[in-house]
Amino acid sequence: MQPILAPVFAAPVGNRWLFESRVDLRELIFQPARSGPYQHQFFDTIEYAQVDYNAAPWLTIVAGRFLTPFNMYNERFTAVWIRNLQDAPIIFPVGTRTNGYSDGFMARGVLLSRKEYELYYTAYFSTFTTINKLESGRSAGGRAAIFFPSTRLELGVSYQRLLQDQRTNSVGAYLSWQPGSVPLALRGEYAHSPLGQGYWIEGAYRFSRFRGPDSVLGRLQAVGRAQQFVHGTPDLTGALPSTNVQRAEFGWNYYLPHEVRLNASYGREFSPAGDRNVWNFAVTYRFLFPMFPGRSQAQP
């Protein structure tokens, strides 16, 4: 069991600046032996603390600690109130250097914007740091994606070059599709590095067509995800499995009013090291409040 508090701070300044950060505070309560006493351990992590400057419509400069933009999961779905299944994909450490955070600079924006399609890009450099709570490795990388607004289909590729130790390359590709005709989300990622390669695909269907999204049934969402990982050279950090792994997961999300969500999922993992069940039950609650008194006008 692990209660998690993940406060997000966002402070827009003027029309071009934004200061934002997210911290993850969690208490892990576990039982080392089946019949022994419970123990607990506290973890606090600065996930991002960055300054964004919107220099031009096609360029936003980011400085500070940011989520490594490799494929789509790290930037978009690591927030506990957004992800459909609570466990991160097995291939998550590939391209994100295990922890998913970078300290340095990033440039991002829309390279081309047409009615039919949009081209996105992201390029970044992360420095090596051992500062407590801000640990990061030296790396550089980028991501490019094309998005088709009419079909809500996005295809992207990622690259990362680790600029220390073994200087390895990681490459990835992803797909995200939310057809406008049905409340359905289809996503998938592939990632490859010398440590291994793998993929995950996920389909989520919300029953909002049954008497609307606020009906008893309309608040329900079914999720399924399949993953496969083929190991490469041993990962000394232990973040990636040391054997080939397959995992199938099924889950249900129930969206209650007032931003409360219930989540339950079951997964079965298969590997030469031994098969196992993966159960998850979660309750997430998201709320917002202004930190300081100020103007009530929203328009910049």
Added chain:
Amino acid sequence: MRRFGFCSLALVIGWFLVCVLVALAQKPSPSADAKPAASSGKTALEIHDGERLFHTHCGRCHNPPEDLSPREARAVVRQMKVRANLSDKDERALLKFLAP
């Protein structure tokens, strides 16, 4: 046990393919999950633009937040502007939709 593993994977992949087929079989229609927006003081067209933008960009990852005040909406939309690569015009339209 290995056969069971393949069966489970096949089941999930089957679920994925069923989702794809269901999506392909449906005709496009307006968003069913979009948040109904009030129209106090703003034109319906501006709010409709914001709703469409939310459906196209933000709604790909999450549902619309409930009951945002104008100040909260400004901070949230600015943050999403970076994440979702939105333009200034999109930012204004989303603000009108989320906090009319």
